[in-house]
Amino acid sequence: MENKNETPLKKVCLICAKGSIEDVYATLVMGNGAVMEGIETKIFFTFFGLDAITKKQMKKLHTSTLGNPAMRMPGGLPFPSILGMLPGVEAGVSAMMKKQMEALDMPPVDEFLDMITAGGGEIYACKLAVEMFKLKKEDFNENVKDIITIGDFYGMCGGENTQVIFT
Amino acid sequence: MATKTIAGISVDVSGEGYMNDPSQWTKEIATEIAKEEGIDLTEKHFELISWIRTKVMSGEALTIRGIGKSGIVDIKEFYQLFPGAPLKKATKISGVPKPASCI
Numbered sequence: 001m002e003n004k005n006e007t008p009l010k011k012v013c014l015i016c017a018k019g020s021i022e023d024v025y026a027t028l029v030m031g032n033g034a035v036m037e038g039i040e041t042k043i044f045f046t047f048f049g050l051d052a053i054t055k056k057q058m059k060k061l062h063t064s065t066l067g068n069p070a071m072r073m074p075g076g077l078p079f080p081s082i083l084g085m086l087p088g089v090e091a092g093v094s095a096m097m098k099k100q101m102e103a104l105d106m107p108p109v110d111e112f113l114d115m116i117t118a119g120g121g122e123i124y125a126c127k128l129a130v131e132m133f134k135l136k137k138e139d140f141n142e143n144v145k146d147i148i149t150i151g152d153f154y155g156m157c158g159g160e161n162t163q164v165i166f167t
Numbered sequence: 168m169a170t171k172t173i174a175g176i177s178v179d180v181s182g183e184g185y186m187n188d189p190s191q192w193t194k195e196i197a198t199e200i201a202k203e204e205g206i207d208l209t210e211k212h213f214e215l216i217s218w219i220r221t222k223v224m225s226g227e228a229l230t231i232r233g234i235g236k237s238g239i240v241d242i243k244e245f246y247q248l249f250p251g252a253p254l255k256k257a258t259k260i261s262g263v264p265k266p267a268s269c270i
Binding site: 029032033036037038104105106107111114115118119120 | 228230231232233235241242243246250251252253254255269270
């Protein structure tokens with residue numbers, strides 16, 4: 001695995017634009033993973049991704065039971081789309097996913113944000129999306145450092161061995 | 168498997184310098200590895216090292232979150248004690264194998 005020509009990653013900039021459990025957790029796991037490795041980490045939440053850092057919504061993330069061909073019943077049988085349409089099914093599936101993640105020591109979203117900032121990672125909200133959803137600074141979790149434009153965010157993504165990742 | 172002499176003792180280490188046999192570990196070895204990582208060990212470090220060794224030797228998986236709940240340090244203090252990559256550095260100094268943890 002060691003390649004003498006490679007130099008280590010120094011900075012990871014993640015952009016999360018979606019608000020489903022799996023999209024948000026992909027961002028959080030990758031962000032926290034980078035912090036754990038001592039890599040400078042910045043995360044920009046935009047559009048529906050803002051749910052992950054909004055106090056009112058962050059504990060209520062769902063996974064979609066519609067239009068998701070990878071969705072299976074417990075035991076591996078296909079999940080009929082018509083089931084996904086029924087009231088309560090999405091909530092039930094989402095609760096089950098959260099339970100399974102907790103069993104793997106994956107924290108709830110607010111605690112995950114605490115972990116990332118405790119290690120020096122930075123969390124930002126997209127100004128345009130914040131205005132679009134009519135949100136204010138006080139609507140966000142205390143780990144959100146600032147509300148900034150995408151230009152400001154790119155301004156932080158400079159430097160050698162930096163990667164911008166859209167999840 | 169490679170061997171390396173640390174603090175005058177010959178120990179089995181992995182390619183990345185993690186000790187393969189936690190029972191070969193001594194406090195002197197910890198101090199020596201810590202020095203290589205640029206860390207001066209304090210009482211607090213040793214308290215956490217001992218907690219890590221107990222967990223690993225009882226077969227439990229280590230996570231940053233778990234360490235935050237150890238009652239010894241919170242996550243912020245953990246990053247301060249072992250700056251950079253805390254879980255990797257702490258396990259290396261604790262004489263246990265490299266953790267296979269994503270969180």
